[in-house]
Amino acid sequence: ASLWSPNTYAYREANRNSEVFCNGADLDFPILGGIVVRDEWAQADPSLVARVLAVYLKAVGFMQNKENLDAVIELSRDFYEFSGVPQVSNAALESDIMLRPLFNLDQQLGLLNRNLDNRGISKLDEHYSELERFLNAFDANAVDQNPGPREYIDDTYMKLVSEDPVLREMAYEELSADAPVEDAAESVDVTISIQPGFLGIPVFA
Secondary structure (H helix, E strand, C coil): CCCCCCHHHHHHHHCCCCCCCCCCCCCCCCCCCCCCCCHHHHHHCHHHHHHHHHHHHHHHHHHHCHHHHHHHHHHHHHHHHHHCCCCCCHHHHHHHHHCCCECCHHHHHHHHCCCCCCCCCCHHHHHHHHHHHHHHHHCCCCCCCCCCHHHCCCCHHHHHHHHCHHHHHHHCCCCCCCCHHHHHHHHHCCCCCCCCCCCCCCCEC
């Protein structure tokens, strides 16, 4: 069976004799997430997108701080329960958190960076191209269109965060463990709705 976290840990807890044959770490191939938005929506108000990213990166910093592990586990539990994922143990949630690489602002920019040294092909470009080839190796129709990573991975808005002193400081500002999400959102007065599309920002592996 092919599983993803936290189902991987929950299954292994329920089936003690099960074995993991292969995972992303074995192949040095993490499965990255992304923040998604329509091009026209983002282009209409790029400063709002940048402010949302700053709040998001502030939360990433909170999760990277090992002193906040208990709070992060509790937030993860709330998220999975809201998403309808079966109950998982604290040990499974801790494994899920500890084994995931998380990327702060400069690390994100490094993954997104296209330059002369890499022939204009970022690590993210390489990753998603490899992912497409991997999926198509199992099912030729898995990816029915091939626009290329440049069509859906855009570092414009992450750069806006880095170039704005206020937003850059916010991205690295330490959050309170008592109310991390609320504090961050209120500090920039963000109101945003979910929109289809793709910004191409790596979230975690």
